Amino acid sequence: MNLDQNKTPLFDAIIAYTKRDIAPMFMPAHMMGRAINPKWTDFAGENIFKxxxxxxxxxxxxxxxxxxxxxxxxLAAQAWAAKESFFMVNGTSGANIAAIxxxxSEGETIIVPRNCHKSVIYGLIISGAVPVFAFPDVSDELGLIGxxxxxxxxxxYGEHPEAKAVLSVVPTYHGVYSDLNAISEIVHMRGGVHMVDEAHGNHVYFHDKYPAGGLRCGADLVTQSTHKVSGSLSQSSMVHVNSDRIDLDRLRFNLQMAQNTSPSALLEVSLDLARHYMAVQGEGVLQRVYNLVEYGKAEIESIEGFSVLDRRIAGSCHIFxxxxxxxxxxAKDLGVTGYALERALIDDYGIQIEFSDNFYVVCMVGLGGTxxxxxxxxxxCREISVRHKGEAPLAKWRNKLPKMAEAVMTPRQAYVSQTEKIPWEDACGRISAEMIVPYPPGIPAICPGERINDEILRFxxxxxxxxxxxxxxxxxxxxxxRVVK
Ligand SMILES: Cc1ncc(COP(=O)(O)O)c(C=O)c1O
Structure with missing residues (x-):
């Protein structure tokens, strides 16, 4: 049945409620804004608290x-062309835990990219599943996980035919897409479930110039941070299911487990309104963002010593x-690290970017970019270029990651074990209870349950x-x- 995407049922219901003559005797105790500190209402107004x-x-x-x-x-399920959609008020962090x-289950194998978000490791700890890690390509040339x-x-899969599921992280923070169609095909041939952590890719469904999202590429389940990219409030996310391979009752239970029992209506309403906005206006808004980024890239590339990452790198390093x-x-050609560039942009120019690493800064030109x-x-960037003119470029980044350590325990077994904190130099041979991730490239050198060896210690x-x-x-x-005792 075709639903009317102009509707905003949750928003309408809450507005109607605030207009009723209600004597509030329920939580939260501020009673629809009556007991909010005036310092806050003076700034923010009163309606939001109602x-x-x-x-x-x-x-x-x-x-x-x-x-x-x-x-x-x-309405969300229809907008993202999913079989079923769920709102989530504990972010994609909570969604990943629930989905995993x-x-x-305990003792079952899941194939996980080694550069996964920490919430995936938490999902492994809670589920008791056995992770086997797949390694993404890393480009020394670009200083980037491909x-x-x-x-x-x-x-x-050849080494672990028993694997029940594969998790992909697409797109990455830097915007890298992998070939999700090909991965879905492999997973389904093996009878597994393909889930995609699409925290950064909730919006791509609404414009043809953007890459095809996981739901269009055969994924069975995707988790998405609507708040990161589609204009809902921080912490609000969605989970979409697209096949019969997911047990919906089990997912519903786990979503409850991974989130609050008093979910904020503000967050829920923001998801309803973000869906409406993207479904009704998304194509136009994304076109505007696209044009802005194209303009920004062209200008920045014309500045001496500056470069940008974009679709020209597709095809290398398994970047789809x-x-x-x-x-x-x-600004690596000017000898300026991403960290230093971030610092200069905020300190000297009041420009707050999203994320930096050794070579790059990631600037969001979100829906509200101007x-x-x-x-x-x-x-x-022009001024920074003049300031650093003639400085030596940054040395090429070398990807010398150590071989993966021996997994002695599952992340859960390490988590439930007695642990102790010891000096790092005494850690050789001990089983790590924590994850240590050198950045860049953002690939853990050690995960909970893995034995710290000499190579990792030195690295x-x-x-x-x-x-x-x-x-x-x-x-x-x-x-x-922290290591296992
Ligand atoms: C790949 C990835 N997955 C999951 C998350 C967690 O998302 P949220 O902030 O919605 O909890 C992040 C956050 O940065 C992320 O980058």
């Missing part, structure tokens, strides 16, 4: 939807395509000495590490 209600008369329950939330989710627990070669998935709405800039913001960025020690960012470990430095 909407901070949950599970009141006529507003449905996200955990057992049968009214306006169900209707809003059905829905496709694999795509996942479908042949790598075949290789890992690039997200065209992301502006990924490098030409004047871009012009500010371009002008800043991470070197990375630490070179000041490379180490994610995952407490405090970001290698003084102490």
């Amino acid at each position: 909407m901070d209600i949950c599970e009141v008369d006529g507003l449905d329950d996200l955990n057992e939807p049968d009214g306006v939330i169900m209707e809003a989710q059905r 627990c829905s496709v694999v 795509g996942m070669d479908p042949a790598e998935i075949e290789r890992v 395509d690039m997200e065209p709405g992301r502006l990924v800039i490098s 030409r004047s913001d871009l012009d500010r960025l371009i002008a800043a 991470l020690g070197d990375q630490n000495e070179q000041g490379r960012h180490l994610h995952g470990i407490h405090g970001g430095t290698l003084d102490m590490v």
Whole structure:
């Protein structure tokens, strides 16, 4: 049945509720804004707080939807062409945990890209599943994690035919797409489930110039951060299911487990409105973003020492395509790291970018991006170029990742074990209870349950000495590490 995408059932219901003559005797205790600190209402106004209600008369329950939330989710399913869609108020972090627990159980194998988001590792810890890792290509030339070669998935399947599911992360933070069609085909030939962490790709469904999303490429389930790319409020995400390979009752249970029992109506409504916006206006808005990024890329590439990543790198390093709405800039030829560029942009020009690494800064030209913001960025880059003219380019980044450590335990077994903190130099031979991820490239050198060996000890020690960012470990430095007792 064709639904009317102009409708906003959840938003309409909440507005209607706020107009009723209600004596509020329910949580939250501020009672529709009456007891909000005036410091806040003076700035933000009052209406938004009237909407901070949950599970009141006529507003449905996200955990057992049968009214306006169900209707809003059905509209979302149609907009993304999914069989079934679910709203999520604990982000794609919560969605990944729920999804993993829905496709694999304790002791079952799942193929996971080694550069997965930490929420995937949390999903492994909670599910008790056994991860086997597939490695994406890494380009030393570009200093970038490339795509996942479908042949790598075949290789890992060859070694682990018992695998029940494969998880892909597409697009990456830098906008890299892998060949999802080919991966889905391999997974389904093997009788598995293909789930895609599409945290950064919720919007691509609404314009033909953008790459095809997971749901169009045979994925059985995708998790998406609507808040990152499609204009809903922070923390609001969606899970879409597209095949009979997913047990929906189990997924519903796990979504409840991974999120709040008093979900914020503001977040739910924002998902309803983001769906409406994308379904009704998405094509035009994405065209505008596309044009802006094209303009920004052309201008920035004309600045001495600056370069951008875009679709020209597709075809190398198993990169199937690039997200065209992301502006990924490098000043490496001027000897300026991405970290330093980020610092200069915020400190000297008041430009807040999304993310930086050794070579790049990732600038979001989101749905609300403007030409004047871009012009500010371009002008800043011009000045930075003059300031650093003649400086030596950054040394080529060498991808010398150590061989993967021996997995002695599952992440869950390491998690439930007694652990202790020991000095890093004493860690050789011990089983790590934490994940340590040198950045770049963002591929964990060690995961919970893996034995720290001499090579990894030396590798991470070197990375630490070179000041490379180490994610995952407490405090970001290698003084102490948590290991299984
Ligand atoms: C690939 C990937 N997956 C999942 C997440 C988590 O998303 P959320 O912020 O919606 O919890 C992120 C966040 O940056 C991410 O980059």
